[in-house]
Amino acid sequence: MLKACIIFSAACLFCIGCYVMFKPDLSDLGFIPVVATNPETASEFRSLFAGSFLAYSYLLLRFTFSYNTISIALSIVYIMGFIAFGRVVSFFYEGFNSFGLIVFFGEIFLVLILILAHKKRKNEIPYF
Numbered sequence: 001m002l003k004a005c006i007i008f009s010a011a012c013l014f015c016i017g018c019y020v021m022f023k024p025d026l027s028d029l030g031f032i033p034v035v036a037t038n039p040e041t042a043s044e045f046r047s048l049f050a051g052s053f054l055a056y057s058y059l060l061l062r063f064t065f066s067y068n069t070i071s072i073a074l075s076i077v078y079i080m081g082f083i084a085f086g087r088v089v090s091f092f093y094e095g096f097n098s099f100g101l102i103v104f105f106g107e108i109f110l111v112l113i114l115i116l117a118h119k120k121r122k123n124e125i126p127y128f
Contacts, residue, residue, distance in 0.1 A: 003064055010060035017053030021046055021089050043090035043100050051086030055079040073118040080111050 020029065026036035026045060034049075036042035055078050062070065084107040087100060094100075 006064050010057040013053045014057035017050045021050035039094040043094045046090040047083050047086035051083035055082035073114045077114045080107050
């Protein structure tokens with residue numbers, strides 16, 4: 001029963017995330033009580049809100065079906081990766097802006113640094 005509730009929650013997050021990320025016009029989201037009237041707000045909403053929901057749904061499903069632990073660094077990598085993907089989708093719908101580009105490169109930089117740190121820590125031999 002607990003696993004079914006987690007899967008249902010992940011499915012809801014996934015559906016809402018996909019709905020917001022791939023809806024061309026974010027000025028009317030129907031059941032979501034937010035209005036994005038200008039391209040900057042729509043870009044941030046698409047990347048942060050939708051990207052986070054997609055990442056959380058992935059992490060919930062991974063938690064449900066995997067017995068391997070996931071590091072905090074990799075959790076943040078998945079979240080930032082989906083947010084960066086949302087930013088790329090927002091570039092397609094809302095166009096490029098300087099703030100979006102700077103933040104996108106910051107997100108990619110953080111993802112790369114966390115992956116390198118995770119690999120470095122994974123390759124270290126524990127002496128305890």
